[in-house]
Structure formats: C-alpha cells, structure tokens
Amino acid sequence: MKLMICSICFIIIIVNLPSTESRLNKSIHPAGCQESCGSFKIPYPFGIREDCFLNTDFNLTCDNTSNPPKTHWQGYQVLNISIEDAEMRVVTHVARDCYTSNGTKYGSFTSSATTWRSFPFSHARNRFVALGCDTIGKFTVTSHNLVDQKIYARMGCMSFCFTNNSMEDGVCSGAGCCESSIPKGLFGFNISIGSENNYTSVTGFNPCSFSFLAADDFYNFSIADLRSNSFRGTNDVPTILDWSVMNTCNESKKNSTAYACGDNSFCKDSDKGMRLDTYVCQCSPGYQGNPYLGCIDVDECHSTHNCDKMSKCVNTDGGYNCSCPKGYQGDGLRDGNGCTDIDECLDSKLNDCKGECINKLGSYSCSNSSAINVAVGIGVAVVVVIIGSTFLFWGLRKRKLIQLKEKFFEQNGGFLLQQLVEQKELTSNMLKIFTAEELKTATKNYDDSLIAGRGGFGTVYKGTLLDGSLVAIKKSKQTDVDVDEAQVKQFISEVVVLCQVNNRNIVRILGCCLETPSPLLVYEFVSNGTLFEHLHDKEEKHLSKGTLSWETRLKIATQTAGVLSYLHSQAVTPIIHRDIKSTNILLDENLNPKVSDFGASKLIAYDEMEVCTMVQGTLGYLDPEYLQTSQLTEKSDVYSFGVVLVELLTGQKAIRFNKSEEERSLAKYFLSALQENRLVEVLERRVVEEGSVELLQEVANIARCCLSLNGEERPNMKQVAMELEGLRNMGVDKHFSSWNGAELHSEEDNVYLLGEGVENYDSIKNQVVITIPTDGR
Known part of the structure; x- marks a missing residue:
C-alpha cells in the first residue's frame, strides 16, 4: 500500500x-x-x-x-x-556544469545530500547518472554506517560524444549519458562534474553537463536533454530511501x-x-x-470473492465463506462445486409428503390428486416408450464407443503394458492406467481455464483426481493417428524406463491413459512455473517480484546437472533427454528444479556411443555438431545444458529475435564476450552484485567448455555436476579444469548456432522447434 x-x-x-x-x-x-x-x-x-x-x-x-x-x-x-516496499521517495538536486564556446565556465553547482543515519539511500532502487559530451561525473561518499564505521568512497562515470549521430535515445552507455550503481549502506553523498576539454569541441550542441542520483524508474536518456542549459526546466529529481527494523x-x-x-x-x-x-x-x-x-480485515464480499451467483458471500476475519441458500448444497465457489439443488424427495427425512413428492429447484411439493396420478401414469407410459427407443440408440452408440476405446487401448500398447505387469517388470505402484473418463473429470472436460502450459508436443492441463491429489496431464496435439508396432514398443519402453527412474529432480510419471487416439500421460504437478518464466517472464502472476538470487541460480544449475548425469550414467537404460531448455525445467515451491518433457528422449544401449537419428530439439539449445551430422550422443545434452547455464548467468533468452544477427544466438554472444574479456558486461546485474568475481569466472568457464563445438572436447555431465557441486559447497578455492584444453572458438566455428531447417515456431515461448529428417529415427 x-x-x-x-x-x-x-x-x-x-x-x-x-x-x-x-x-x-x-x-x-x-x-x-x-x-x-x-x-x-x-x-x-x-x-x-x-x-x-x-x-x-x-x-x-x-x-x-x-x-x-x-x-x-x-x-x-x-x-x-x-x-x-519499505521505501520513502524524497527530492534531491541536480549538479550542473556549463561552459561558453571559448571554454569559460558559468552557472555551475554541485549536489550533496545527507540523511538521518537510519535511512540509507537505496542501493537497489537508485542509480547515479551523468549527462554530457565532455563529462566526468564524480560521486563521493562520506558517511557513517550503523556500527559507527566511517565510510569513504569515490566513484563515477565518463560520457563523451562528438556529434548527435553518435548517441541514441534510451541508451545510457557512455555516449552522451553514463550511469553507475551506488554502494550499499550509503547515508550521504556529494556529486560534482569535471571536464576534459572544457566543452570547447561540443558547446555547439551541448553547453552543459548534469549529474544526479535518482530512482531507477525516473530517467530515460534523451538527446534533447543535452541541448539545454537546465535539466528539463528543474533542479529536482526523486531519490529513494530504504528502511527496515x-x-x-x-x-x-x-x-x-x-x-x-x-x-x-x-x-x-x-x-x-x-x-x-x-x-x-x-x-x-x-x-x-x-x-x-x-x-484490518478486507471485506472480500465487496471486492474480489469467488462465490458463484447462487451462493451468498459471508465475510469472516481474514477471509470469507460462500453459503448456499436453503434447498441447495455445495461449496458455493465459482471454480468449485458451486450450489446444486437438493432432491428432498429422495430422503423421507427431508420432506413431509403423505403422497407423491415432487422435487423443485430449492424446494419440493406434495400431490395426492388421483387425476394427476392418472395423467402422470399416461405420461410415464409415453416416456417409457421414448426412453426405451433412446436407450436402444444410446446402447448401440455406447457399444461402438467401447469398441473404439478397446481399439485405441490395443493400438497404444495397453496389452503390452498389462503383459509387463504380469511379468513383474512393472508394478501397480509404478504406473497407473487411467480411464479416459477419469482424466476428463479431473480436468472438467479439458477446460481452458485449467491449461498449465503449451508446447510443441501438445497441451498440459492441471487436473484434480478423485482423491484430491493434483496432477499434470499432457494431451497430444494429434487426434487421429495410426501408430505402427515399432512406435508402440518404443513408447512402452520409454514409459517403463521413466517409471523406474528414481531421482527427486525429475518430474515423476504417475500413469497414462490409452483409450484415446494418442496416449495421455499423467505426471506429478509442479506448482511454481518454469525456469524460463522466472528468468524472463517477470509479469507472470504466480511469480514473486524480482529475479532469482545467484545462490538459487547456482543451486538450480547444480541439481539440473545432477539429473543429466543420472540419466546418462545411472539410469537402468541410459537416456539422452534431447530437449534440455529452461521451459522444460520446472520449479517447486522451494525453487528446486524438476526436469520434465521426455517426449523427445532417446534410450541408448550401454555399448552404443552414438545413434543416428532424426534431428530434434529447440533452436538456440541444439548441439551444432548434432545438427550437422545427425549423430546423437550424450554430449548433445551437455551443449544444451551449457546454454541453460548461460541463461542463468545473463538472464537473457537463448534466442533474441530483437537483436542483430551477430547477437541473436545467446551462446555465440556469450562466447564472444568471454573471448574479449567482457564477461561482466553480459552478466545480469543481480548476479554480479551477489556472486564473487572468481566464482562467476569459474561458472562461466564451465559454460564455455559445455558449448565447445567439438563434442569430444566437452566434459561429460558427471564432471559438470561434480564441478558445480564443488563450487557451490567450497566457493572458489577449487579451480575448474580445462577438459582436454577446450578453448573459445572463433565466430566462424559458431556458424551452425543459427542453422537452417526451421519447420515450426512455438509462439508461446518465442522458441523455434526444429525437426530435420535423416536416415535414422
């Protein structure tokens, strides 16, 4: 408030x-x-x-x-x-420095501010800004913190430009405008402005420099600000102070x-x-x-309640109840059971009729009239004839539906699954075979309001089973397909392996439904969205404000690497996921990762080093070597994980469609920045603030090795998981090895990062899913 x-x-x-x-x-x-x-x-x-x-x-x-x-x-x-927000917004002043065309200074003054020692200037919500084309903004800190330690610091930024063409509105990166963050625990500051050449070369279009400390939502750079001798006609800017107890x-x-x-x-x-x-x-x-x-209590009954139009909202202390009127029952909620009529005629305790009881909405009536009874008898006879005919029609239709369900059940491998249960390769507690009606009820006939997500393979619905447990139900886009025997065996084999996977960071499969044209898969429900949403969709309603902390990001990276290491080397049959990306990493209520969507996964025999298969994956995450050769190995997952690790470091999407061709691929852009020693420039601000330089460099080196274009030079996921776990537990005391001397590659080596062969575009997450046929599956 x-x-x-x-x-x-x-x-x-x-x-x-x-x-x-x-x-x-x-x-x-x-x-x-x-x-x-x-x-x-x-x-x-x-x-x-x-x-x-x-x-x-x-x-x-x-x-x-x-x-x-x-x-x-x-x-x-x-x-x-x-x-x-525990903040107070106050007015502070703008520092100014002006020069005539011959380099004479005039109309200049500095800006300073001090606060009561318990109200620091917010380090997270303010930024130091300097405007000008020959400007050195100086920010000096002299204050005491809460434990009576005197703090002295000096910082600033420089801004230079020679023509209007060298600047761009909205861009404050050193040309006409520069900005900087401030230290934590700041109670006072002094701002002054310097110049290198007394504005002698720029006074024609920039007579004055300005500098100030302002809230991060206040200022957006405009070239027009450089042409005036006053800052937007005022000397005041809003600045934010923090408080807490x-x-x-x-x-x-x-x-x-x-x-x-x-x-x-x-x-x-x-x-x-x-x-x-x-x-x-x-x-x-x-x-x-x-x-x-x-x-004080919020009266939800006069604002945002969830009672349906039949029920009455009753406010309570800290909440509200929905009360159904007399003659009705239920929870009264719009998204619940609502209020339904009670048939008082079914229970003699609920009516006092001596003769016939006639149910009505919310009530009932009694009738003893013989004439009415005769009319009712005739009506009943007619109804019986109609019902008999209808029953015959629906009986035949129901039989056809049963036969169709049996056909789908057999086509989707239902008998093969039953055989595996009888042979004890599967047990009933590993996998439950649901009926189509169970899942239809759980999703309220696949109501659009229960859609939890969409992807290239279909739609995921949030469902509630009869026992009250929440599940995620994946429904394929395909509605009528003929599946050959080889595909059925492959599907059953993958289901069997996933049932036997035992890792807390993998979304657990609970069962499937085989009575539909294509199988429906039922998974545990993970409530906190995807890693993609937490990194990129900051406006999602169910997400908390702000970005993930560096500690949480490192935890997510370490646990995800552990999952891939488990799949590659510890599962009953080794599994290559083939579609690792931030949208397939779900987060639970404690922000622990859960790897999901094994629809594109490939089972690999222990004696197989690589498999020739149809290229599948998501552009931006796809291994360039796999894209070029169609040879799938576990190192393809390593590359995709490297892209996710770069997402965690930079907060950027794997493919940035609004960037130039050179910067569109995040992997290519990141490797280029590393090669040019510009790592800090591409890291997300919160990551730089919370992580040590040494630790961030070590994690960046891991990402670099994972993104090697030569698969043999990449580490395996077991090595990656061990290194990340070591960095997480022991800080930066341990140095990351180079794995066969993997080095950064040139721009020419990265030509396949934006390869061709795009078939369809997933508009939900701005990702391109590619499928390129080869001579394998």
Whole structure:
C-alpha cells in the first residue's frame, strides 16, 4: 500500500496521536516507544525501542503555504511513502556544469545530500547518472554506517560524444549519458562534474553537463536533454530511501514489547540491512492497511470473492465463506462445486409428503390428486416408450464407443503394458492406467481455464483426481493417428524406463491413459512455473517480484546437472533427454528444479556411443555438431545444458529475435564476450552484485567448455555436476579444469548456432522447434 502523504499526513497523525497540539511535531516512531512518540508508524528504521530515546530528529512537517501542501523531512520534500516496499521517495538536486564556446565556465553547482543515519539511500532502487559530451561525473561518499564505521568512497562515470549521430535515445552507455550503481549502506553523498576539454569541441550542441542520483524508474536518456542549459526546466529529481527494523524476525518475536509488527501482520527478513540483520512487516493474507499499526480485515464480499451467483458471500476475519441458500448444497465457489439443488424427495427425512413428492429447484411439493396420478401414469407410459427407443440408440452408440476405446487401448500398447505387469517388470505402484473418463473429470472436460502450459508436443492441463491429489496431464496435439508396432514398443519402453527412474529432480510419471487416439500421460504437478518464466517472464502472476538470487541460480544449475548425469550414467537404460531448455525445467515451491518433457528422449544401449537419428530439439539449445551430422550422443545434452547455464548467468533468452544477427544466438554472444574479456558486461546485474568475481569466472568457464563445438572436447555431465557441486559447497578455492584444453572458438566455428531447417515456431515461448529428417529415427 502506497501512501501519498502530502495532504493527509496531519490527518493520520491527529487520529493516532494524543490530542495535545504539541504532540503533532514529535518524532514518528513505532507505537509504544515512549508517550511522546507518534503511532503513525513508519517503522523506526534499523532500531527497536532504545532508538526512540536516542534519536528525536525524525519529524514530518507539512508546508501549507504551497498549493497543494508539501510534506518535508529534514529539509527534504517527501514525495511518497510506501509501506509495502519499505521505501520513502524524497527530492534531491541536480549538479550542473556549463561552459561558453571559448571554454569559460558559468552557472555551475554541485549536489550533496545527507540523511538521518537510519535511512540509507537505496542501493537497489537508485542509480547515479551523468549527462554530457565532455563529462566526468564524480560521486563521493562520506558517511557513517550503523556500527559507527566511517565510510569513504569515490566513484563515477565518463560520457563523451562528438556529434548527435553518435548517441541514441534510451541508451545510457557512455555516449552522451553514463550511469553507475551506488554502494550499499550509503547515508550521504556529494556529486560534482569535471571536464576534459572544457566543452570547447561540443558547446555547439551541448553547453552543459548534469549529474544526479535518482530512482531507477525516473530517467530515460534523451538527446534533447543535452541541448539545454537546465535539466528539463528543474533542479529536482526523486531519490529513494530504504528502511527496515534492526534484528531478525525470530529474535524480535521473543520480545513482544520490542516487536514492531502490529496485529494481523507477519514479519519478513529484509535485505536492506547493510550487512546487519533487519526485517519489515507485511499484512497477513485477507488483511490490509499499515502492518506496523495493525492491519484490518478486507471485506472480500465487496471486492474480489469467488462465490458463484447462487451462493451468498459471508465475510469472516481474514477471509470469507460462500453459503448456499436453503434447498441447495455445495461449496458455493465459482471454480468449485458451486450450489446444486437438493432432491428432498429422495430422503423421507427431508420432506413431509403423505403422497407423491415432487422435487423443485430449492424446494419440493406434495400431490395426492388421483387425476394427476392418472395423467402422470399416461405420461410415464409415453416416456417409457421414448426412453426405451433412446436407450436402444444410446446402447448401440455406447457399444461402438467401447469398441473404439478397446481399439485405441490395443493400438497404444495397453496389452503390452498389462503383459509387463504380469511379468513383474512393472508394478501397480509404478504406473497407473487411467480411464479416459477419469482424466476428463479431473480436468472438467479439458477446460481452458485449467491449461498449465503449451508446447510443441501438445497441451498440459492441471487436473484434480478423485482423491484430491493434483496432477499434470499432457494431451497430444494429434487426434487421429495410426501408430505402427515399432512406435508402440518404443513408447512402452520409454514409459517403463521413466517409471523406474528414481531421482527427486525429475518430474515423476504417475500413469497414462490409452483409450484415446494418442496416449495421455499423467505426471506429478509442479506448482511454481518454469525456469524460463522466472528468468524472463517477470509479469507472470504466480511469480514473486524480482529475479532469482545467484545462490538459487547456482543451486538450480547444480541439481539440473545432477539429473543429466543420472540419466546418462545411472539410469537402468541410459537416456539422452534431447530437449534440455529452461521451459522444460520446472520449479517447486522451494525453487528446486524438476526436469520434465521426455517426449523427445532417446534410450541408448550401454555399448552404443552414438545413434543416428532424426534431428530434434529447440533452436538456440541444439548441439551444432548434432545438427550437422545427425549423430546423437550424450554430449548433445551437455551443449544444451551449457546454454541453460548461460541463461542463468545473463538472464537473457537463448534466442533474441530483437537483436542483430551477430547477437541473436545467446551462446555465440556469450562466447564472444568471454573471448574479449567482457564477461561482466553480459552478466545480469543481480548476479554480479551477489556472486564473487572468481566464482562467476569459474561458472562461466564451465559454460564455455559445455558449448565447445567439438563434442569430444566437452566434459561429460558427471564432471559438470561434480564441478558445480564443488563450487557451490567450497566457493572458489577449487579451480575448474580445462577438459582436454577446450578453448573459445572463433565466430566462424559458431556458424551452425543459427542453422537452417526451421519447420515450426512455438509462439508461446518465442522458441523455434526444429525437426530435420535423416536416415535414422
């Protein structure tokens, strides 16, 4: 919840503070610190009760002389306070440096700011920006942190340009505009501007330089900003301050008098603590308001409830119930059972009829009339004749449907599966054979609202079995195909092997349905989306805000490598997945990976080194050597894993259709950056902030080796898994080996990364799935 406090700050304070007028300008701290502390709670940052007495300079005041009124704190204008994000947005100033055409400086000034020591400038939400064509932006830090350590740092960036043609709107990378992040735990700064040539060569189109610290959503570079001697007609920019409460959630809960969270709220550990443990408070589900004062119940019945039109919504504390009217039963939910009529005539306890009971919607009626009975008797006779004819018709139709199901069951290998069960190669707890009706019921007749995903092989539905368990049901795009005996045996063989796979990071197959034209596969349901969605689809509703942490990314990479190592060397029959990509890596509620979609997998005998087969895979992840030779080996999975590892490092998609041809392939772009020592430029910002230089270099080297165009120079997945596990457990003390001296390759070597042969394009994930026929399967 964001509070715009310019015009309402006094109203809130008056409601919550003692009535004495002198209390209105007291410092605003958590309730309960001392009598004079305000109970309009911005949490007293990084502090508990003791800070209320040690600091008394946190005052919010309103300037009513302006229209509309403006809120101020320590001389800063306050634009916005966000309780939800634990942030305060204030106004800071722009530094300026101007020159005449002969190099004479005029109209220049610096910008500086300091804050109360418990309100740091946000390192995650602000950026330092310098504008100009002969500009050196200097950012100097002099402040104390919370443990009284004096911090001094100096940083900045340089921006140069000679003509308007050398710049591009929206691009701030050193030509006309440069930007930089700031250190964590910053309470004060000073900004100044320098010049190399006193603007003598650029004053014709750029008379002034500007520099400022501003919120990351405020500024987008425009060439027009360089032509003026003022920054967009103002000297002010919005800058973000952080807050949180010092201590951990667990420790604070032990001391109820110091605990900052109010009623109906919960504590959440924060990363705003500048290397100190801090936390913030949030309203519990079903509540809203200020969690530091105490949250109030949300009346869902007047906003977003899920009751159907038949039921009545009843608000409860922290939630709501859906109540069916008299004469109806069910849960009353739109996406549940709803409300259905109760047939009171079926239970004598529910009706008081002495004669015939007639059911009605929501009620019933009683009838004793003989005339009605005669009419009913005649009607029943007519109905019997009609029903008899209809029953005969539907009986014949049902028999045909049964025969068709039996045909599909046999065609899809049902009898072969039963034979394997009898021979004890499969047990009933390994694989269940579902009926078509069971899966139709589980998916509400394959309702579009239950679609969990789509891909090149078909659609995946979220289903609920009769026992309440959630499953994922894969339905093929094919609706009427003739499957030959060899294909049936291959399908059954793969199902048998997958049933015997025992790895917690592989999506477990639960069963199949063979009564449809093509088999339906039933898997365990994984609830947290795909790795692709977490890396690239930041607007997905079920995903949390922000990107995956570096620690989580390294865990996902290590566990996925372990899965491929298991498939290649530990499964009953070695398996080559053949379609490893971020959309086929699901994440559970703890962000552990689950490898899925074995529809393109290939079973390899232990004495086979390679197999000639139809080329299958996804452009951007496909092994160039496999694409060129049609020879499938386990090293093809190694290459695809290398692309996924680069995705985790860079946050970029495997194929970027909006880039130039040279940068379209992520693998080719990454190898080029490594060769030119530009690794940090291509890594995602959060990865650089959270990972050590040595560790990131080691992981990048692993990706480089996996992406070798010569399959023999790639490591096997067992080596990759061991190296990643070692890096994860021991940091960077262990150095990664070169595996036969694998080196980066030239641009010519990467020509097959964007090979031809594209047949169809998967618009769901902007991926191209290619299938190139050869003399093998």
